[in-house]
Amino acid sequence: MKQAFMSHEGLIFTLMFTLIFIVTNLIMIDYRGLQSLITNMDPFTILTMGAILTYLYKNSKITFSRNKNLFLIVWGLYILSIFASMLVENHFAWTEAIIWILLSVMFLYKIPLELIMYITAGALISLPSLLMADITLNESGSTLVLVFAAGLIFMPKTNRAMMWYVLPSLALLVIITTSRTAMLVYLLVTVAQFAYINIYRTNKKQRKNFLIAMGIFMLAPLILFSRQLYSYFIQGSFGGAGVDLDRLTSGRWDPWQTVIANSRWFGQGHDYVDFTHLLHVHNIVFDTLGRYGILTMVLFIALLCLTVLISIFSTRSFNITLFLIAFILTGMFEYNYLFMFVYFSPVVLFFVITGFIINQKDFRS
Incomplete structure (x- = not known):
């Protein structure tokens, strides 16, 4: 890993991705x-x-396999739709069409693990730039959580290393967010990794000690700060009239219902929602x-x-699967898929990691 980063090529690409992610x-x-x-964007x-295709052209080659062919068929139908x-x-939109075509070309190549390392390092180094926001943002929190989850792929699998990372x-x-989704996904990813x-x-002793420590860690805040935690996560959405789903989802429920009610076979276009009030409907689906x-x-x-299933049964990498799950969970409440002013580095990581998954039979660090 050190050798990959210290190479001239590694330094150039890491710096390039860092600058792009800081700007975005x-x-x-x-x-x-x-x-x-x-x-x-x-x-x-x-x-x-x-930049990614330049790296792949120089350092990789186009390959095919059973899993990859299946993915490419579904991907092709998705792009055509x-x-x-x-x-x-x-x-x-021509720029959007160009991006889909570039992504399709990228998926043809075998993604080297070093490329994921450079992009992940760039994303991690760029995170302090989020401190420059004037107000706390949901987007900032979710960006941090997804980059954090991607970084776990390369973290040493020890408690000490995790503590220095966490x-x-x-x-x-x-500091940068009050997003409930970001907090919950971060907690889930951290607990799952530990x-x-x-x-x-x-051994049995280590498992027992961990379960005891984790039980104390989870129960203590619930007992000491139960009222504050309830108020923060539930936000008064339970009452005598039942559950206020729009309040529980921080105003997301009504836009979701509107999208469902107005759904069409070929959609409503890029202006399907009133962007003067919402950047997006806070749900990738x-x-x-x-x-x-x-x-x-x-x-x-x-x-x-399909991507999650290939990750589970082919790569057999816990951390890659954990990143995909974090990506999807975040996407159910916060995350816009690609073409907005949000979540740039996690989207790049998602596509590159997906490209890595479909080319691997077994994950080797």
Whole structure:
């Protein structure tokens, strides 16, 4: 790993991804009104894909396998449905089409593990730029959590290393966001990683000590701060009239219902939601449904499920699967898929890690 980073190529690509992610983070948090100068993130995505394809052209080759062929078939149908939607509903965007084509070319290559290392390192180094936001943002918290989860792929599987990794990232998370989704997914990822370290292939004594320590760690806050935690996560959504789902989901329920009620086979186009009030509907599935339609949504869900299944049964990497689960869970409440002012580095990581998954029969660190 050290040799890969210290190479001339490794330093150049890590620096390149770091700079791109810092700039896109600053746009995401609207630092000094940067968003007013940028129409969308497509140019940055094309630039990043260009760097990735340059690396792959030099260091990899096009390969095929059973899992990869299956993925490419579903991916091809997914892309065709997106193009059909854009043509039928008259919202075709050339920059978006170029990105889908570049992603398709990327999936043909065998993704080297070193490329994921460079992108992950760049994403981690760029995280402090989120501190420059004037206000706390859900997007900042979710970006941190997903980059944090990707970083676990390369972390030493020891409790000491995890503590040095968790404590500063938790402090940064508390500072930059109050997002319930980010907090819960971060907690889930952290607990899952500690459980993996202390339960999988360990002796009985270590497993027992871990379960006791984790029980104390989980129960103590619930007992000491039960009222505050209830107020923070439930936010008064339970009452005599029942459950206020819109309040429980922080205003997401009504937009979700609107998207479902207005769903079409080929979607409603890029302006399916009133963007003066919402950047997106805070859900990758409903965003796909509203923008591209029922056919694309079904294929999108199939792609997510297929990617997770290949990760579980082919790569056999706990941390890669954990990242995918974190990505999907975040996407149910916070995450817009690709073409907005949010979540740039996690999206790049998702596609590159997906490309790595479909090319591997067994994950080797």
